[in-house]
Amino acid sequence: MTVYRKISLLMLAVFLVIYLFGALLYARQARHDVERELDGVAGLAQSLGVPASLPASLVESVRHLRPASEPGTGYGARVPDWFSDMIAGQSVRPVLNGWQIDPSDEVEEIWEGFLLISGSYAIGMALCFLALFVMVRRGMRTLSSLSGAMEAVSEGHLTSRLPRQGEQELDSLVCRFNSMAAALESEQQTVSRLVNELLQLQDREREHIARVLHDDLGQYLTGIRAQSRSLLYDPELNERQKQQARDLAEHCETIQKHFRHLLQDLHPLVMEQLGLGSAIRHLSEQWQQLSGLDCHLAMDERLPEFTGEQQTHLYRFLQEALNNISRHAHASCATLAVARNDNELSIEVRDDGVGNDHLPDNAGLGVRSMRERARCLGGEAQFLSRRGEGTRIRLAVPLARRYPTTGGVL
Structure with missing residues (x-):
């Protein structure tokens, strides 16, 4: 159950208790007022003459009294029986000097007042629930943003702020x-x-x-x-x-x-002498000779000119990826693709080995070093692996505008 529902149910219970308590006090006070009003009317009936001796206009204007010879109109459909019984009771009023005491007018006024108070109370309760909804929703929006920011932090996005x-x-x-x-x-x-x-x-x-x-x-x-x-x-x-x-x-x-x-x-001295492209080609050839596995290399000739430190990070990343294939993948071949786009250098290393459903959660030191080298390059490494389907490692290195395209030997 949500927090809003819990608070709403609690407030509804409190409002109902207050309403019932107030209704009981209102009914008790109304019954006392009716009794007092009827006592006063009884004295008026004693002081008046019989209805037949009085003008008709005076007889019609007297409240809570009617000639005993006329039939009673009752409370009408507007007043429920349970309410009239609670306020005026079910006992028949005595006939005094030809007058029948009739509290129907007083009961109707009390019922109308009760409806007015209940309606006002309902409107106030609705406004309270509306204000509660607005405040809780605003607070929950903040908590939802906080939860999203914490999830982003748990994923490594530490720049999240609220x-x-x-x-x-x-x-x-x-x-x-x-x-x-x-x-x-x-x-x-x-x-x-x-x-x-x-x-x-x-x-x-x-x-x-x-x-x-x-x-x-x-x-x-x-x-x-x-x-x-x-x-x-x-x-x-x-x-x-x-x-x-x-x-x-x-x-x-x-x-x-x-x-x-x-x-x-x-x-890799070849990287110092001939550049990054030649070093990658030499790495794939050497790995193929030492591991005995096939390595299919697809490399774009338009490689950017990285600094020596960046070239080393990139070379070590590829070296560690190929070494992991020969050590753990139980593969028959590997594919190394290096491509340059307008905004990034994309590298993908793939094998047809056994795969691992828990990569990179249970990664070793080699995978951790690859992730750190990717971070040093300003890029992001993705490890996609599933048992029976091999492993795919992707590295996307963003390229600054100052990186020109190499025109040397690859």
């Missing part, structure tokens, strides 16, 4: 909500800034580790491989030693192959 209210209680509630939303928005901005800085620090550390490995360990491996190859031409070594040198060179080549994959995973 206007000030004229009522002090509602205004206090609205002010508290606005303060809470402002505090949550400030905390979210702080957390987002810290997460963004953490992701940048992580990317910088990856880049540093990749460069150190490439410059130091990579050079050592290259030197060992070259020395092993040179031993094959040493005439002082026998065939067994040359085979060992040949195996050592092959091992170095295998290590370098995996080493290049590791460096590419830590920091």
Whole structure:
């Protein structure tokens, strides 16, 4: 039951109790007035002569008295019997000096007054209910707006605010909500800034580790491989030693192959050298080789020129999406689509795997990092998955007008 119905029923019960109590007091007072009026009329009948000795005009003008020889007109249809019985009683009035005491005029006046008071009371009650309806509706409108704003906050829209209210209680509630939303928005901005800085620090550390490995360990491996190859031409070594040198060179080549994959995973140098488009193509090819799954790439040649930080976020987003497919999707192929519209860069990663009805509610660290990177890009990531129908990940990055179209190699 709604609040308005509960308050209306309570007020209706109060109004009915007041009305019944007032009606009983009115009836009691009316009965007392009728009795007093009839007592006075009885004295008048004693002082008057018989009706036959008086002028007809005087006989007709006397109230509450009629000649006993004339039949009574009763209360008429306007006065209910229960009301006349309650006010005047059912006893027959005595005949005094040829006059019959008749309280019908007095009862009719009391009934008309009762109807007038009841009508006024009904109008007042209707006005009260109307005022109650207006106020409750206004308050419920504010509560409905508050509920909608709280739902928006629960969905992550922390910029929701409510206007000030004229009522002090509602205004206090609205002010508290606005303060809470402002505090949550400030905390979210702080957390987002810290997460963004953490992701940048992580990317910088990856880049540093990749460069150190490439410059130091990579050079050592290259030197060992070259020395092993040179031993094959040493005439002082026998065939067994040359085979060992040949195996050592092959091992170095295998290590370098995996080493290049590791460096590419830590920091895509191809993105620095050839741009974002080439890095995405290289990522899809490398993922296809390592996972053994097919990857269908459809990429628009008109990619915008992002900053280095934005390119890294976008690349890591795609990298994490493809890694999740190879680890958890149990898919046979994946589709990567990158398209540029007038106002946004649209990216979609789709697979034909098992799907997950609870994604992204039970998401792990990888999905959370993808959402944070999408937020750092100013976009929004959507995860659409259903068991047996695979998973679809969409990323929409809004493009500012300053982003030109790349004209380099893709």
